[in-house]
Amino acid sequence: MPISKLALSPLTSIRFLAALRVALFHVLPWGDRFWWSGLLITPISVSYFFVSSGFLLAYNYSERADQRQMDSTRFLLGRVARLLPVYFMGLLVALPLILTHSDFSLGKATLTLLLLQAWSPSSALYWNPPAWALSNLAFFYVSLPVLLKLTRSTSKRTCMLVAGLAWAFSVGLALAYVHANPDDLHQINGHTHGFWLFILKYNPLIRLPEFIIGVMAGRLFLLTGGFRRPRSTAVFLCSSLVILLALLFGVHIPYPVINSGLLTPVLALVISSLASGGLVADFFKLRWFALLGQSSYCLYMLHVPLWNLAYRRSAPYWNLALLLAIVLLSLLLYKWVEMPATVALRSFFLPASAPVALGTDRGASSHDSS
Numbered sequence: 001m002p003i004s005k006l007a008l009s010p011l012t013s014i015r016f017l018a019a020l021r022v023a024l025f026h027v028l029p030w031g032d033r034f035w036w037s038g039l040l041i042t043p044i045s046v047s048y049f050f051v052s053s054g055f056l057l058a059y060n061y062s063e064r065a066d067q068r069q070m071d072s073t074r075f076l077l078g079r080v081a082r083l084l085p086v087y088f089m090g091l092l093v094a095l096p097l098i099l100t101h102s103d104f105s106l107g108k109a110t111l112t113l114l115l116l117q118a119w120s121p122s123s124a125l126y127w128n129p130p131a132w133a134l135s136n137l138a139f140f141y142v143s144l145p146v147l148l149k150l151t152r153s154t155s156k157r158t159c160m161l162v163a164g165l166a167w168a169f170s171v172g173l174a175l176a177y178v179h180a181n182p183d184d185l186h187q188i189n190g191h192t193h194g195f196w197l198f199i200l201k202y203n204p205l206i207r208l209p210e211f212i213i214g215v216m217a218g219r220l221f222l223l224t225g226g227f228r229r230p231r232s233t234a235v236f237l238c239s240s241l242v243i244l245l246a247l248l249f250g251v252h253i254p255y256p257v258i259n260s261g262l263l264t265p266v267l268a269l270v271i272s273s274l275a276s277g278g279l280v281a282d283f284f285k286l287r288w289f290a291l292l293g294q295s296s297y298c299l300y301m302l303h304v305p306l307w308n309l310a311y312r313r314s315a316p317y318w319n320l321a322l323l324l325a326i327v328l329l330s331l332l333l334y335k336w337v338e339m340p341a342t343v344a345l346r347s348f349f350l351p352a353s354a355p356v357a358l359g360t361d362r363g364a365s366s367h368d369s370s
Contacts, residue, residue, distance in 0.1 A: 008059070010274040010284035011052050012293035018045035019296035020327070022130065023303040025190070027311075027323060041190060042250025043259040044243070044267075046133050047210050051267045053137060054214020055221070055275070057144055062219055065148035072145040077349040079141045085341035086301050087115070087134050089333070094128045094305035121198035130300055132202050139204035140211040147215055154216075156223050163216035166209035167265055174200065174260035188255045200256055210261045217268040226276035233278035239269040291331065298330035298338060 022045045064070040091112065098104060108123040117123040118135035125132060151162065183194030200206055227235055243266055250258050274281045283289075306326050312318050 008056065008275055009290045009293075010281045011056065011271060012296075013284040013286075013289040014048070014270075014274065014293065015052070016289070016292040016296040016299070018048045019300040021045045022300060023323070023326070026130070026304055027307045027319075038250040039244075039247045042247045042253075043190060043255075044247065044250075044263055047261055047264055048267050049133060050136070050140070050207060050210040051214035051217070051264050052271050053140065054211040054216075055218040055268070055271050056214075057141075058148070058215040058218025059221065059275075061144070062148060062222055065145065066152050070145060070148065074350060075145065076141060078346065079138075081345035081349055082342050083115075083134060083138065083141075085345065086297050086333075086338050087131065089298075089337065090128045090131060090301035090305060093302055093309070097305060097308055098127050118202045118204055121195050121202070124198055124202040128301065129304055134301075136202070136204045136207050136211075140208065143208065143211075144215070147212065151215070151219060154219055154223075156220055159216045159220040159223065163213045163220075163265070163268070166212040166216070167261060170206075170209045170261040170264070171257060173206065174254070174256040174262075177256045178254045190255065190259075192255075197256065201259055206260075210264050213261070213264045213268055214271070217272055221272050221275060227273055227278075229277050232273040232276035233280050235269055235276075236273035236278065236280045239266050239273065242266050243270070292327075295327075295330040295334035298333045299327060302326065302330060302333070 021040055024040050028040070061070055061075065098109070105123075105126070108117065108120075108126040111117045111120060111123045112127045112131065115135050115138040117126055118132045118139075124135075151158075154162070177196065177200050178188075182196040185192055185194050185197070188194075188197065226232065243263060246253070246258070246263055246266075253262070274284065303323075303326050306329070307322065310322050
C-alpha cells in the first residue's frame with residue numbers, strides 16, 4: 001500500500017509538539033515547582049518518536065517485505081541519506097563546546113560519529129545529548145528487515161500479542177530496576193545518573209520494544225484499515241486524555257517505569273487514530289502545522305548546542321527569544337539545508353530511485369517513504 005502524504009501528515013505535525021516538549025525540558029528549569037510541571041518533564045516524547053517510526057516504516061514496507069521485494073541495502077542507504085545531514089549538522093554546531101570541554105574523549109567522540117554512543121552508558125549523552133535517540137533509530141533501521149520477515153503474514157491477534165509482550169518486557173524490566181535499585185540511588189528522575197539506569201534509558205536493545213510496538217501497530221493498521229472516521233476522533237480524544245492525565249501525574253509514577261514505554265500502547269492508539277482521519281486529524285493536516293512538524297528533526301538535534309552557545313543566565317527575555325529563534329531557525333534549516341542535503345545524498349546513494357516527496361514523515365528522526 002503506497003503511503004499517502006495527506007493521510008499521514010498529522011503524525012508529522014505531532015512530532016513538532018513532541019520535539020518542542022524535549023526542547024522545553026532541556027532548556028527551562030521546571031523542576032517540581034509547578035503542579036503542571038509533569039506536562040513537560042514526564043518522559044514520553046522520545047517514545048512517540050520510536051513508536052511512530054515503527055508505525056510508518058511498517059506501513060511503507062510491510063507489503064514489499066511480505067512479497068520478498070524489499071531491498072534491505074537500498075532501504076538502509078535511504079535511511080542514511082535522511083538521517084545523517086541533520087545529525088552531523090548538530091554535531092558540528094556542538095563542536096566548539098565539546099572541544100573546550102575538560103572531559104574530551106576521543107573514544108566517546110568516535111562512538112558518536114559512528115552512531116554507536118547509546119550502546120555505552122558513559123557515552124550516551126556525549127557531544128550532543130539528544131543524539132542518543134538517533135543512535136537507537138539507527139539500530140532500529142538495521143533491525144526492521146528482520147522484524148518484518150519474522151512477522152510476515154501476521155494475523156491481527158498475533159500483532160496484538162507481540163505488541164503486548166514487547167510492552168510487558170519494557171515495563172517489567174523497569175519495575176525490576178525499581179525493585180532492585182542496582183545503582184543504589186536515593187532519588188531517580190530525568191537528571192539522575194547511574195550505570196544501570198543509563199542502560200535502561202538509552203540502550204537500543206532495551207528501547208527496541210517501543211519500536212516493535214509501532215511496527216505491530218502499523219501492521220495491524222494495514223490489516224484492519226484503521227478506525228472508521230467518526231470513531232477515530234473519539235479514540236484520539238480518549239487516548240489523549242489518558243496521556244494528559246499521565247503527564248500531569250507523571251512525577252508520581254516511578255521514573256524508570258514512565259520512561260520505559262509505559263504509555264506506548266496509548267501512543268499507538270493516538271497514531272492509528274490520526275492515520276485513520278477524522279476531525280482532529282484534519283486540524284493537524286494544516287499546512288503551517290505540517291511545516292513545523294517537518295522541521296522538528298532540526299529542532300530536536302540543534303536546540304541543545306544552540307542554547308548552550310547563546311544562553312544568558314541573567315537575561316530571561318533574551319532566553320525566551322532565543323527559544324523562539326531556534327524554532328524559526330529550524331524551519332529555515334529544514335528548507336535550505338536538510339531537504340537539499342537529503343536529496344543530494346539520495347541521488348548519490350540511490351541514483352535510480354524515484355523522486356521522494358520530502359515532508360511526509362519528517363520529525364525527530366526522518367522517515368520513510370521511498
